[in-house]
Amino acid sequence: MTVTIEPTGVAPADVLAVARGAAKVVLAPTTVAAMTASRSIVDGIEAAGRPVYGVSTGFGALANTFVAPERRAELQHALIRSHAAGVGAAMPREVVRAMMLLRVRSLALGHSGVRPLVAEALVDLLNHDVTPWVPEHGSLGASGDLAPLAHCALVLLGEGWVLGPAGERRPAADALREAGLAPVELAAKEGLALINGTDGMLGMLLLAVHDAAHLFTMADVTAALAIEAMLGSERPFRPELHAIRPHPGQGVSAANIHRLLQDSAVMDSHRDDLAHAVQDAYSMRCAPQVAGAARDTLDFVRTVAGRELVSVVDNPVVLPDGRVESTGNFHGAPLGFAADYLAIAAAEVGAIAERRVDRLLDVTRSRDLPAFLSPDAGVNSGLMIAQYTAAGIVAENRRLAAPASVDSLPTSGMQEDHVSMGWAATKKLRTVLENLTSLLAVELLAAVRGLQLRAPLTPSPAGRAAIAALGSVAGRPGPDVFLAPLMEAARAVVSSPELRTTIEAEIGPLP
Structure with missing residues (x-):
């Protein structure tokens, strides 16, 4: 079975097929086009030098800190490393695979301003059965599942850990090399787009x-x-x-x-x-x-x-008219309430x-x-x-x-106060x-x-x-x-x- 990621998203059955089965994942040409159009807006903002959260500024309580153009790639890599701060036992393979597929889905909607190659790198991990080692503790459900998603994104950089055949922890660099995959160099906003969302909650x-x-x-x-x-x-x-x-x-x-x-x-x-x-x-x-x-x-x-x-649960979001707006769509209250309700039942x-x-x-x-x-x-x-x-x-x-x-x-210094x-x-x-x-x-x-x-x-x-x-x-x-x-x-x-x-x-x- 092959799951094709369209710019309209995926179905629940697609998530199950990838999380628990051996379904392959591909990006539709329309998805690549939507992501390319979104990325061109971010490139224009960079060229204009406008201050935009996550593109030319720091994150969270550091949102008012301007970052010079020559350090913006460094900013994205530093974000991933610092946010991969979870602890505890590894989450099950099926949860991590569901989370990665849903992050691809989020990027594919064309409101995140990332290059298609970033989504394709996540797809490569899924198709080569390279599963990041994601610890169970670290997410507060706003701004989405930051720490779990950062542990996934860290593997794209050739860093962090992956799950071995017996559930053991292995260096990500070794797993990428064995799969014939190369680490990704992130550009402006791409690190933030990889970790800001409800994908872990939604997958579970x-x-x-x-x-x-x-x-x-x-x-x-x-x-x-x-x-x-x-x-x-x-x-x-x-x-x-x-x-x-x-x-x-x-x-x-x-x-x-x-x-x-x-x-x-x-x-x-x-x-x-x-x-x-x-x-x-x-x-x-x-x-x-x-x-x-x-x-x-x-x-x-x-x-x-x-x-x-x-x-669309990213933040900030890139709108077709060229605006980049901050939102609160990453907040997991709808999913948290629903999960609590179903647990009671x-x-x-x-x-x-x-x-x-x-x-x-x-x-x-x-x-x-x-x-x-x-x-x-x-x-x-x-x-x-x-x-x-x-x-x-x-x-x-x-x-x-x-x-x-x-x-x-x-x-986050009371910036993320709920x-x-x-x-x-x-x-x-x-x-x-x-x-x-x-x-x-x-x-x-x-x-x-x-x-x-x-x-x-x-x-x-x-x-x-x-x-x-x-x-x-x-x-x-x-x-x-x-x-x-x-x-x-x-x-x-x-x-x-x-x-x-x-x-x-x-x-x-x-x-």
């Missing part, structure tokens, strides 16, 4: 949107399996009950769960039982209300990310899943399942400690759901989603054990598929085994599309 948010969409569907699957294993009712998920509260996501989740519970001998076994509970617990009955609200939150976040994909999807797990393991509430889903409870503890793990993860997600975007600290913390918001969102994967894995494992213990009753098509997916490692309920590998296997099933694809082949698409 786009990856999170993709992951959350899959996990929210899998949350419907694991909820339905748990409800089936607990002999719950399918009546609360009927469409007429959700049509009278028309939140779109709620309707989708309810329809998913209702379909997942059909064609089940387990459900049929108690459908007309007068002793069956009139109302199931909230964690069962209200599953679509919580998961549906998360879906609606995701739709909002997807809209925000889509707007940012077509936004994802945390609650995981929290309600853990409540269903607890119910499945409790002999007083699980409707005749053995304690902790062990056929020989007492000598064996079953899934008791798996629920402990889930409870600990829920507690962590609650801490991570506290918004980062309300925590601003002033910097920052977004959008990098922190999107980074912790990714952790919340990783944790949600683990929580759904525990629910999947517990639901599969519960359905196995309902034998000889035949579960739903989804239940049969889940038992088959985990059966090779989980086996049948019996004496205690080393649980960690089972939980890792369940995590792999939740994160992979295979179980969902198998179920959809039986009952139709699960949106």
Whole structure:
């Protein structure tokens, strides 16, 4: 696959193809033309000697410091070196690749005043799989992701570090030489244009949107399996009950769960039982209300990310009429707010899943399942400690759901006196989603054990598929085994599309 960068931007699918796949990147001829036209304006400003921020002045609190023409290239290189000041563990390869592609996208919009060769140099890094080593700490989300982007830009200069094959740190100069690439000499404004923007935040948010969409569907699957294993009712998920509260996501989740519970001998076994509970617990009955609200939150976040994909977030910007204007478009508040909102939603999807797990393991509430889903409870503890793990993860997600975007600290001599913390918001969102994967894995494992213990009753098509997916490692309920590998296997099933694809082949698409 090849992703062509047009002067209109890129699509979310393009970002995923480059970040997680092996897609190649090329600049469209129209992009080169737009960048060339923008650069000619900057060249004209330089020739005229006008003071313009980032072209002939210092940066941040040094914006009023005039820089002589013969030192402006030096200014751009010094900017990159001084701003590559991050610390901590390296960011994952996929995040850095997404960030680089989005920086190319930003330059390609033709408002940054850089030469096409600068964007082409970033494209070369992507196409030769040279990934800068970008530390996790350093960005405040305004002026964009300065430090992370500076670590990327430093590699263009033949300096800094890159990720090695095993994630180790290697000198960038060695990696460029091995790839047959030469360092870039920056001209006026180009250093600033390489680091001023929301590309790191946006990259992480786009990856999170993709992951959350899959996990929210899998949350419907694991909820339905748990409800089936607990002999719950399918009546609360009927469409007429959700049509009278028309939140779109709620309707989708309810329809998913209702379909997942059909064609089940387990459900049929108690459908007309007068002793069956009139109302199931909230964690069962209200599953679509919580998961549906998360879906609606995701739709909002997807809209925000889509707007940012077509936004010019550089500063200053070069306008077609020749003006170079300072803006605040680099401020990450829209992305920070969106990430915090989605983290709250994802945390609650995981929290309600853990409540269903607890119910499945409790002999007083699980409707005749053995304690902790062990056929020989007492000598064996079953899934008791798996629920402990889930409870600990829920507690962590609650801490991570506290918004980062309300925590601003002033910097740069009070010139940058309000920052977004959008990098922190999107980074912790990714952790919340990783944790949600683990929580759904525990629910999947517990639901599969519960359905196995309902034998000889035949579960739903989804239940049969889940038992088959985990059966090779989980086996049948019996004496205690080393649980960690089972939980890792369940995590792999939740994160992979295979179980969902198998179920959809039986009952139709699960949106």
